[in-house]
Amino acid sequence: MEALALIPDYQPIPLPAPVWLLQLLLVLGFFLHAVPMNVVLGGGFLSSACLYLGRGNKDGDLYRMGKALATSLPLFISFAITQGIVPLLFLQLLYGPMFYTSSVLIAVPWLAVILLIIVAYYMSYWTIYKYLKKKDGEANKGMAPLVLLIMSFIFLGVAYLFVTNMTLMLHPERWQALYQANQNGLNLPGMDVNTIARFLHFFLAGFAVTGLALGCFGLAINKRDEEFAGYLIKKGSAIYLLVTLVQIGVGGWFLMTLPKEMMMNYMGQDQLATITFVVSMVLMMVSIVGTGLAFTGGSRKMFITGLVSALLTVLAMVVMRHQLRIYHLAPYVDPEKLPVSTQWDLLIVFIISAVALIAYLVWLSRLVWGANNPLLRRGH
Numbered sequence: 551m552e553a554l555a556l557i558p559d560y561q562p563i564p565l566p567a568p569v570w571l572l573q574l575l576l577v578l579g580f581f582l583h584a585v586p587m588n589v590v591l592g593g594g595f596l597s598s599a600c601l602y603l604g605r606g607n608k609d610g611d612l613y614r615m616g617k618a619l620a621t622s623l624p625l626f627i628s629f630a631i632t633q634g635i636v637p638l639l640f641l642q643l644l645y646g647p648m649f650y651t652s653s654v655l656i657a658v659p660w661l662a663v664i665l666l667i668i669v670a671y672y673m674s675y676w677t678i679y680k681y682l683k684k685k686d687g688e689a690n691k692g693m694a695p696l697v698l699l700i701m702s703f704i705f706l707g708v709a710y711l712f713v714t715n716m717t718l719m720l721h722p723e724r725w726q727a728l729y730q731a732n733q734n735g736l737n738l739p740g741m742d743v744n745t746i747a748r749f750l751h752f753f754l755a756g757f758a759v760t761g762l763a764l765g766c767f768g769l770a771i772n773k774r775d776e777e778f779a780g781y782l783i784k785k786g787s788a789i790y791l792l793v794t795l796v797q798i799g800v801g802g803w804f805l806m807t808l809p810k811e812m813m814m815n816y817m818g819q820d821q822l823a824t825i826t827f828v829v830s831m832v833l834m835m836v837s838i839v840g841t842g843l844a845f846t847g848g849s850r851k852m853f854i855t856g857l858v859s860a861l862l863t864v865l866a867m868v869v870m871r872h873q874l875r876i877y878h879l880a881p882y883v884d885p886e887k888l889p890v891s892t893q894w895d896l897l898i899v900f901i902i903s904a905v906a907l908i909a910y911l912v913w914l915s916r917l918v919w920g921a922n923n924p925l926l927r928r929g930h
């Protein structure tokens with residue numbers, strides 16, 4: 551196989567922990583990245599639309615919803631970035647030869663991700679301090695939605711680059727042509743139909759998870775402003791519900807565009823993959839019923855049911871995505887065959903630091919939420 555000759559060797563030092571543990575941490579790490587990253591992807595577009603459509607009445611629910619979302623975006627961005635480092639570590643350990651090579655082939659756009667994120671992150675703060683916190687924001691009414699819209703497209707570009715690299719690392723047969731086209735990393739491969747479906751799947755998920763985030767805002771202010779809380783829960787549920795119904799079609803399309811033998815793995819060929827798929831579908835149905843009832847009746851309990859099942863659906867999808875990578879890479883690399891020399895001391899330090907970091911981020915979020923919360927009140 552020609553592609554095999556292009557794949558570099560793994561580093562000679564043994565893996566610092568058993569492969570199953572590294573895979574578990576990769577999957578969990580990506581889940582922790584995926585949730586805030588989805589809010590970043592969908593939240594920018596949604597807040598921009600709400601602020602624009604609700605601009606006529608700053609005390610109106612729609613405007614306040616857009617403002618609440620826009621104000622919380624820097625927090626979700628910082629979560630997405632810090633939680634991105636966790637899967638990055640384990641991805642390099644387990645699939646370094648594939649990931650490094652694809653990254654080198656598209657090095658220029660890939661490294662531009664850092665710059666793009668810095669600019670977009672800055673824009674999220676710019677919107678808050680330049681427009682949303684100003685009392686005399688009348689003259690700039692159109693600016694906040696515009697800046698948020700530009701920011702959203704930049705983040706969409708970042709997602710595009712991630713999807714491109716995560717797909718390219720699975721296809722070493724595409725590498726040679728890219729290297730011949732440009733040897734300095736100035737490549738940006740187009741998307742085949744499977745990658746387009748994958749990208750669309752992520753993009754839509756962004757709106758669905760943002761709907762859940764809005765509902766959570768409602769839960770958080772329930773005691774203080776029951777009416778607005780109800781509005782957020784209903785609207786958030788409606789967004790999740792609508793997008794997820796569309797997602798059924800897009801997800802099905804994504805599955806159909808996979809190579810047939812891989813698709814069949816989820817349809818009974820591979821027991822674990824099939825179980826994960828069935829579990830994810832059941833969880834999705836529960837989330838649809840939960841958010842459906844929360845949308846019609848405003849029930850907090852139903853929203854929580856929908857929320858928990860939706861997050862578990864995302865987790866199941868993350869597992870399926872990992873299984874898909876294993877299928878793709880099976881002919882090329884097998885981390886299971888690598889030597890392992892477990893460094894428990896380092897591993898324990900890592901796990902303690904990771905848990906402490908998450909606790910710190912939760913504390914920080916509460917602090918920032920407390921500081922920005924007055925923005926949610928009428929008249930601000």
Ligand code: HEM
Pocket residue numbers: 576580583587590591627630631632634635637638639641667705706708709710712713714716717748752
């Ligand atoms: C805030 C802007 C970001 C967005 C919108 C974003 C978006 C995405 C998307 C859509 C994927 C999935 C790609 C696919 O499976 O096809 C992804 C994966 C990934 N992201 Fe991010 N990302 C962001 C920031 C970051 C940062 C700053 C890091 C690293 C510090 C990071 C690390 C990762 C890693 C390692 C994966 C792959 C994980 C795996 O394959 O298991 N991301 N990201």
